[in-house]
Amino acid sequence: MSDAKVERVYCPVCLAKFKYSEGWSEGSVVVCPICGERLTLRKTADGWIGDRVDRGTEKEIRSRIDGFAEIRGYVFNDVKEDIVEGLLGKYKRFGDFYCPCRMEHVPEYQCPCKPTRGGDVEKNGKCHCGLFWKKA
Numbered sequence: 001m002s003d004a005k006v007e008r009v010y011c012p013v014c015l016a017k018f019k020y021s022e023g024w025s026e027g028s029v030v031v032c033p034i035c036g037e038r039l040t041l042r043k044t045a046d047g048w049i050g051d052r053v054d055r056g057t058e059k060e061i062r063s064r065i066d067g068f069a070e071i072r073g074y075v076f077n078d079v080k081e082d083i084v085e086g087l088l089g090k091y092k093r094f095g096d097f098y099c100p101c102r103m104e105h106v107p108e109y110q111c112p113c114k115p116t117r118g119g120d121v122e123k124n125g126k127c128h129c130g131l132f133w134k135k136a
């Protein structure tokens with residue numbers, strides 16, 4: 001039996017889909033390869049969706065940024081704690097983990113922001129905030 005249709009999982013953080021891997025099933029906790037978010041898989045009529053694990057907590061944003069740095073091979077410096085605090089403040093005031101260094105609270109500036117996911121760190125050595133750094 002071969003099914004040519006590639007199954008994908010929708011990530012509600014980066015609003016993109018990534019490839020479903022064999023061995024996953026409903027309830028599996030996986031890491032979004034695009035943004036680093038931990039997601040619990042759920043099957044819907046429209047396909048696979050990932051539900052954010054520990055949504056809105058410090059644990060969620062820490063595991064997301066740590067996961068993203070690990071995937072990309074980025075490092076942090078001592079401003080990390082200030083930025084985590086800023087991200088928590090954004091969640092409290094604006095309902096999600098938007099970039100603490102920008103005024104716009106739109107999905108593309110959800111941390112790690114779209115420019116960062118798109119390769120800003122490779123280009124500039126760091127992200128807009130100075131949270132993620134290219135390894136020296």
Ligand SMILES: [Zn+2]
Binds near residue numbers: 011012013015033034
């Ligand atoms: Zn994602």
